[in-house]
Amino acid sequence: xxxxxxxxxxxxxxxxxxxxxxxxxxxxxxxxxxxxxxxxxxxxxxxxxxxxxxxxxxxxxxxxxxxxxxxxxxxxxxxxxxxxxxxxxxxxxxxxxxxxxxxxxxxxxxxxxxxxxxxxxxxxxxxxxxxxxxxxxxxxxxxxxxxxxxxxxxxxxxxxxxxxxxxxxxxxxxxxxxxxxxxxxxxxxxxxxxxxxxxxxxxxxxxxxxxxxxxxxxxxxxxxxxxxxxxxxxxxxxxxxxxxxxxxxxxxxxxxxxxxxxxxxxxxxxxxxxxxxxx
Numbered sequence: 001x002x003x004x005x006x007x008x009x010x011x012x013x014x015x016x017x018x019x020x021x022x023x024x025x026x027x028x029x030x031x032x033x034x035x036x037x038x039x040x041x042x043x044x045x046x047x048x049x050x051x052x053x054x055x056x057x058x059x060x061x062x063x064x065x066x067x068x069x070x071x072x073x074x075x076x077x078x079x080x081x082x083x084x085x086x087x088x089x090x091x092x093x094x095x096x097x098x099x100x101x102x103x104x105x106x107x108x109x110x111x112x113x114x115x116x117x118x119x120x121x122x123x124x125x126x127x128x129x130x131x132x133x134x135x136x137x138x139x140x141x142x143x144x145x146x147x148x149x150x151x152x153x154x155x156x157x158x159x160x161x162x163x164x165x166x167x168x169x170x171x172x173x174x175x176x177x178x179x180x181x182x183x184x185x186x187x188x189x190x191x192x193x194x195x196x197x198x199x200x201x202x203x204x205x206x207x208x209x210x211x212x213x214x215x216x217x218x219x220x221x222x223x224x225x226x227x228x229x230x231x232x233x234x235x236x237x238x239x240x241x242x243x244x245x246x247x248x249x250x251x252x253x254x255x256x257x258x259x260x261x262x263x264x265x266x267x268x269x270x271x272x273x274x275x276x277x278x279x
Contacts, residue, residue, distance in 0.1 A: 006082040006083070006200070007082060007083045007084070007107065007199065007200040008076055008084055008085060008105060008106045008107065009083065009084070009085035009106060009107040009108070009109060009199050010085055010086060010087070010088060010100045010106055010107075010108055010109070011023070011034075011085060011086070011087040011088070011109045011110075011111055012087075012088060012089075012090070012100075012101075012108065012109070012110045012111070012162075012166065012178075013087055013088075013089065013110070013111040013112065014089060014090070014112065014113070014118065014158075014159055014162075015089065015118070015122065016113070016117075016118040016119075016121040016122045016125070017111055017112060017113035017118055017183055018111070018113060018183040018186055019036075019087050019111060020036065020212050021186060021210055021212040022087075022111055022186055023035070023036055023086075023087060024210045024211060024212050025186065025192075025208050025210055026085070028205065028208045028210070029083075029196070029201050029204065029205060030201075030202070030203060030205070031081045031082045031083055031201065031202065032081060032083045032084075032085075032199075032201060033079040033080060033081050033083070033084045033085075034084075034085050034086065034087075035047075035050070035075065035079070035085070035086035035087075036086065036087060037086075037087055037088070037089065037092070038071075038072070038075055038086045038088075039064070039065075039068070039088055039089075039092035039093045039096055040092070041061075041091070041092070042061065043058045043059065043061065044056055044057070044058050044059075044060055044061060044064055045058075046058075046075070050075065050078055050079070053078045054071070054074050054075070054078060065093060068093045068095045068096045069095060069096065069099055072096050072099070072100075082200070083199055083200055083201055085107075085109075085199075087111075088100065090158075090162040101166070101169050102169065102173065102176070103176075104173075104175070104176045107179070107198060107199055107200075108176075108177075108178045108179065109178070109179045109180075109181060109195070109198075109199075110163075110166055110178050110179070110180045110181070111181055111182075111183070112159070112163065112180070112181075112182060112183070112245035112246070113182065113183035113184075113245055114182075114183070114184075114241060114242070114243055114244065114245055114248050115152070115155050115156045115159055115245070115248065116152065116230065116234070116239070116240075116241040116248075117183070117241055118155070119147075119151070119152050119155050120145065120147070120216070120220060120223060120224060120241075121215065121216060123145035123146075123147075123224075124141055124143060124145055124215065124216055124223060125141075125215070127141070127143040127145050128141030128143050141215070143223075144222075144223060144224070144225045145223060145224055145225065146224070146225050146226055147224050147225075147226055147227070147229050147230045147233075149229060149233045152233060156252065159245075159249075160249060160252070163245075163249060166178060179194075179195060179198045179199075180246065181195060182244040182245050182246060183245070184244055185244075189206045192204060192206060193206070220241060237251075237252055237255055237256075238251045238252065238254060238255030239251050239252050239255075
């Protein structure tokens, strides 16, 4: 680990999970530097100060991706303060993602959000062209969106796949733990204090006024034009839009695999064999 950085961390997350709010809250803590998407697909998301130190511009994506591990090490080393990190998505650089996941010197935070909430948020962002709400006086996008169950299932599948990968790594290497947190807990004092202890932040400030504001304030049924489809989808999958990500995935798996219990599955096989023998 670099001598200029005592503690390193990374935030694994998906889009529309409150990651900009999270990084802003962390950056307002004493001794913490939290960059944003340094491996963003189409630009290097670093402040000009750090870009200058690394001899890069925001457009130097190819140069960054040619040596992703060296770039990542340079970002960590250039950052001041005792606690330094950034966020990364599953769709970002795979070499960096794998290195971070298994690196015992990097503390790992998994930030997630109810997939229905994040899906509706992405629909609103695309429809309005507004991806973040920074100024307090900036109005909520006055749009209505249509819920598509197929797209929703695709999102759940993608999130579930990466989440299970993370869980498997955490079980495989128990001495290299992950810290799991939900979007709904970003303003929970006790949960954030636990996070601070995990990251090695000496004193957590919980009275932070973030520049990022919640983009959707209206009740979801007012935002989604076909809320009946959402309700029906949730009922079929055994979930709802108010659950944490972790409760959502547990309920979803329970519903999904309820018909595949070994006892009932074996009985079905026996019945099928009997029919095939006597038919």
